[in-house]
Amino acid sequence: MDKTAARSRPRRILHVDMDAFFAACELLRRPDLAGKPLVVGGSGDPQSRGVVSAASYEARRFGVRSGMALREAHRRCPQAVFLPVDFSYYASLSRRLYAILKRLTARVEPAGIDEAFADISAVAGTAEEIARRLKARVREELKLSASVGVATNKLMAKVASDLDKPDGLVVVKPGRERAVLAPLSVKVIPGIGPKTTQRLSERLGIETCGQLAAAPSEQLAAEFGERAAEWMHRVARGIDDSPLIEEWEPRSVSREQTFGADTDSGAVILGTLHRQLERLIRELHEEGNVAGTVTVKLRFARGFITRTRSQKLAQPTDRPEVIWPLVRELLGRFEQVGSVRLAGLRLSGLSRKEQGQLELLGRDHP
DNA sequence: TCTGGGGTCCTAGGACCC
């Protein structure tokens, strides 16, 4: 790698983010719903437990937001059409979006079902021309609308794609990063969520990225620690060197389930965990993976608190007869905190199953 | 009106070793 060459010419990173993706996908196959408020979430029953995954812009006018309880969405907009989440259908459209991106450049980083980064440094044309071309292709081939941001790094490209939604196109010129961020709320920065936003405001009186960039380092460090303070200072100035990551291996897999009604039945919880283990084992086998650590997660109804118990396996494994007794043991380590709302199982520390490991396990468990 | 399901990364404390 020629580092000086990479430094001398700034990168050109594009971020594409689909507008109200799940709702827009549903409208493709339900054109009769066009113009109506539409809410996609959970089982589609606004009276059941579940949250809004996506709301059309018509529904947003009534104050419906993603992450909101379905019941609350229904209270705010009773005339909305409620549809269940059909993840595999959206995934099929997502694959077509990625195919369009791959025609633009091979350097694509997936960032979820409805968004992605692409390094367009080597693509011919101005940033705006490339972004227009991409948006036009998405509109023609998928009949969907996307918002696009282009900047010198991932952080600023993502912020830019969000500035003019829906159907937006924002290019941040090299050198303009800090000025673009300055008037914006700190919460536009990916990684600064509700808790950090509140803490910045209440403890330090900081609301905007400009104020964050100008805050004394010692003050930030005293509140958030050295490393976090340094990170905040950089992102508030629009500085981000993080590389595009085209592919990575998953670090963990999990299944979790919220009960329709809270339960204190050990049999129900155990049965749920057992089904979850069966599904996870199938997934491990399909991917040729073994797990290193087992985690059981319970959410208790009272106070909505989540507790986990985890243990590293003596030997990474994909064998249910090794994992299941550990799940039972972990379950026994929870204190009684009343009825349970959610039960979940996570297998982490994934690695590829290797021949030697297989033989070893075969000897241990004939 | 209560808050889904799938993930990632970071931190802190205790155990343990040198």
Next chain:
DNA sequence: TCTGGGGTCCTAGGACCC
């Protein structure tokens, strides 16, 4: 024999993202 410090691993929890 006592004390301290550094590094690493493991567990638990928190914040955040889509």
